[in-house]
Amino acid sequence: DTVLTQSPALAVSPGERVTISCRASESVSTLMHWYQQKPGQQPTLLIYLASNLESGVPARFSGSGSGTDFTLTIDPVEADDTATYYCQQSWNDPWTFGGGTKLELK
C-alpha cells in the first residue's frame, strides 16, 4: 500500500503562513487531495489533484506538488482553520490517507 507521511502537529499564530507536508512512499502522480476535518465533523474537500482549489474554499488555501512530495499552504492562517488536515491519494489501489496534521493556533 502507498504510505502517506504527515507531520503530526503544527502550531502557528493567526496571520502567519503555514505549510503542511505529505510525502508518499511511491509516486502518486498528481492524484493527491487534501481534506480538512474539524472535531466531531466530517472531512471537507479543500484541494484536489494536488493544486486545484475546490469551489467555495477560500483562496487562502493552496496546494502544490507531484510524484511523492506535496504541500498544503494556508496564507494567512485564521482562527477558524484550527482542524486536522489529511492528504489522500487516488493513484494507487488501495486509496490511502495520511495520518493527519493537527493544526493549532497560538
Added chain:
Amino acid sequence: QIQLVQSGPELKKPGESVKISCKASGYTFTDYAMHWVKQAPGKGLKWMGWINTYTGKPTYADDFKGRFVFSLEASASTANLQISNLKNEDTATYFCARLRIAAISSYVMDAWGQGASVTVSS
C-alpha cells in the same frame, strides 16, 4: 444542494450485525459512485472501498473483505453498509462519500455524510 445524510448512532454487542444507511439528495444518485471511510476513535481515516451506484457492483479494500457488505436502495437514493459478526475493533465512525470526476480518469471524494457512529461493547 448536495446532501448525504447518514443514520444515527448504534450500540451493538460483539457478534451482532449493524446496517448503516446514507441517503443522498440534490443530485442524480446513480451518476456518482459512493465510497466508505472508517475512522476509529481518535484515529485517522481509512478507505474501505466503494460501490458503483449504477450497476450495484461493490469493491472492497483488503481489510474489509468478508464481514462488510455495500449495498444500494437506488429507488431511495440510499447506499448501505452492513457489518456482520461485529468485533470491538469495529467501533468507529463510518462515513459515506460521493465520488466526483476531477479530470479524465481521475476522481475525488467531494461530499461526505456526517458520519454514523458504531460502538461495539459487551
